[in-house]
Every structure is written in C-alpha cells, then in structure tokens.
Amino acid sequence: MIILVTGGQRSGKSTFAQNLIIDKKTVGYIATSKVEDSEMADRVENHKKNRPSQWRTIEAYHDFEKHIKDEEWYIFECVGTMTSNILYDITRGSTEITKREERNVENTIINELSRLIVKIRESNSNIVFVTNEVGLTLTPMNRLARVYTDVLGRVNQYLGKLSDEVYLVVSGIEVKIK
Numbered sequence: 001m002i003i004l005v006t007g008g009q010r011s012g013k014s015t016f017a018q019n020l021i022i023d024k025k026t027v028g029y030i031a032t033s034k035v036e037d038s039e040m041a042d043r044v045e046n047h048k049k050n051r052p053s054q055w056r057t058i059e060a061y062h063d064f065e066k067h068i069k070d071e072e073w074y075i076f077e078c079v080g081t082m083t084s085n086i087l088y089d090i091t092r093g094s095t096e097i098t099k100r101e102e103r104n105v106e107n108t109i110i111n112e113l114s115r116l117i118v119k120i121r122e123s124n125s126n127i128v129f130v131t132n133e134v135g136l137t138l139t140p141m142n143r144l145a146r147v148y149t150d151v152l153g154r155v156n157q158y159l160g161k162l163s164d165e166v167y168l169v170v171s172g173i174e175v176k177i178k
Helices: 013-020 038-049 079-091 099-122 143-162
Strands: 002-007 027-031 056-059 073-077 126-132 165-170 173-176
Touching (some): 079 099, 079 126
Parallel strands (some): 027 073
Antiparallel strands (some): 165 173
C-alpha cells in the first residue's frame, strides 16, 4: 500500500499521516531534514516528540532503499524537504538554475523515490508519503522558488498516480481524494 498525504505548511498533514499508522506494530520513520540551524533543530525535536518512541528513525534524504529493513510500515516525512535538499545539493544554492539542472534535480528525485518504492514493494511493506502541496499559491517571484514548486508539483503528480490512496489535509481536516 502506498499512501500520499499532501497539504500546506501547518495544515495537520503530519499528524494525520502518523495517525493513519499509529496502531501498526512496526514503523520506520524516514526523516528527510538536514539540521543546519537552531530553528530546524527545534522543528526536528518537535517532530520527534510527536511520534511514538518505538518507531525506528531513519535520517536520510537520499539512498532510502538501503534503510528498508523489516518494518510493516514506513512514513516518509517529507517529500518537499527532500526536494529542497537535493535541489540545493545539485545547484549549490545558485539562483541561476538552468533547465538542464532543473531536469537533473527532478530526475534525481524521481530515481530516489522509484528505488525506494521498488524496495518497499519487494519487502511487502507499506509507506505513507507526506508532501507539501505547492499548487494552490501564487507563482513565486524568483527562479529558485519557481524551480522548487515546479519540480515538487511534478513529483507530487508522480507519487499521486502511484499511490493507492491520496489525502489532502486543510486546516486539520483530511479529505480523501483517491
């Protein structure tokens, strides 16, 4: 089973995603954040406090398939954060991103997720992907932000098509859309 949970920042998507699998016996939590400042450290710490301590935490934003063991369920938090990390790695933070670099970012992300999904299916596990919904806002003012929203929007479409269930969370209320 592949489930995609999407929504805006602070929409309640993480809480909803965790509640989907709260009663599962074995869960691996794939945390994609890189902690580079105190504010992000606080965010990560809050996420840790809000999930069951028995869940195995996997801190990575690439090469996910090598971390898949024998858990029944995995939660992937979050596709948007992974996208920004990979975008930064490939472009080295440049705001002058070429179309070739944009395609490279997107292909890298799709390849990472594809390998993970293959491994999940081979291990007879299930996964809940959490992602940011980027299609409900204004077009960003700068190239870097536009590349991010374009790439993440297409990645979300890719995951949505592969998913068995898709939920949109708005103001703490989930709506099943697939």
